[in-house]
Amino acid sequence: MTAERPSPAAPDAEPFWRTTPLARMTRAQWGSLCDGCGRCCLLKLEDEDDGTVAYANVHCRLFDPETRRCGAYARRKALVSGCVILSPQTIDEIKDWMPATCAYRLLAEGKPLFDWHPLISGDPESVRRAGVAVQGSAPEYEVDEDDLPDHLIEGML
Numbered sequence: 001m002t003a004e005r006p007s008p009a010a011p012d013a014e015p016f017w018r019t020t021p022l023a024r025m026t027r028a029q030w031g032s033l034c035d036g037c038g039r040c041c042l043l044k045l046e047d048e049d050d051g052t053v054a055y056a057n058v059h060c061r062l063f064d065p066e067t068r069r070c071g072a073y074a075r076r077k078a079l080v081s082g083c084v085i086l087s088p089q090t091i092d093e094i095k096d097w098m099p100a101t102c103a104y105r106l107l108a109e110g111k112p113l114f115d116w117h118p119l120i121s122g123d124p125e126s127v128r129r130a131g132v133a134v135q136g137s138a139p140e141y142e143v144d145e146d147d148l149p150d151h152l153i154e155g156m157l
Contacts, residue, residue: 017119022107023088030088033107035117035127038068038134039099040086045148053097056151059137068133101132 016029025033041063043056060080064071076083084094091108098105103113113120116130127133143151 015119017103017107017113022091022104025088032119033103035101035103035132036068036124037099037101037127037132038063038065039132040102041070042134042137042153043140043148044097045152051096055099055153056143056148057137057153058140058143058148058151059134061140063134063137063139065134065137068127 016025017033020029022030038059039055041060043058043060045054045056046052047054059065060070060083062071062076062080062083063069070076072079077085084090084097086094086098086104091104095102095105095108100106101114103117103119106113114130114132115121116126116132118124118126128135138151
C-alpha cells in the first residue's frame with residue numbers, strides 16, 4: 001500500500017501564511033517565515049523610560065554575516081544567555097523586540113508580508129536587494145558595551 005500524497009494547491013489558493021494561524025503552522029511552515037535578514041541578531045537597547053527598542057549596527061557573536069544566520073542555531077540559548085527563542089508561544093511577548101519587517105511579527109500583528117519576502121518573491125536574495133538584510137555590522141566583541149549608543153541605527157523599527 002502506498003501513502004496518499006496531498007494534491008497540490010490550486011494556483012489561486014491562498015498561501016499558508018494567510019490561512020494558517022502561527023500556532024497551527026507546521027515546523028517547516030514556521031521556519032520558512034524567516035526571511036534571513038539577520039536583524040533579530042543585532043543588539044538592541046531598550047529605553048528605560050518609554051520602553052522603545054533601538055537597534056545597534058552590532059551583531060551577536062554567533063551571527064554569520066555571510067549567511068545572515070546564526071552560526072550555532074541549535075545551541076544559541078546555551079551559548080548566549082540573552083538570546084530569545086521565538087515560537088508561537090513566545091511571539092506575543094517578544095514581538096516588540098523583533099524588527100518591524102519580521103514575518104513573525106507582521107503575522108502576529110495581522111499584517112501582510114512585504115513583497116520582497118522570499119515566500120512571495122521566490123528569491124532569498126530579494127531581502128538583500130530590498131536593503132533589509134544586515135550588512136556592515138560589527139561583531140559584539142569589537143564594540144564596548146558603553147559605546148553601543150554610538151552605533152544605533154535610525155529608523156530600524
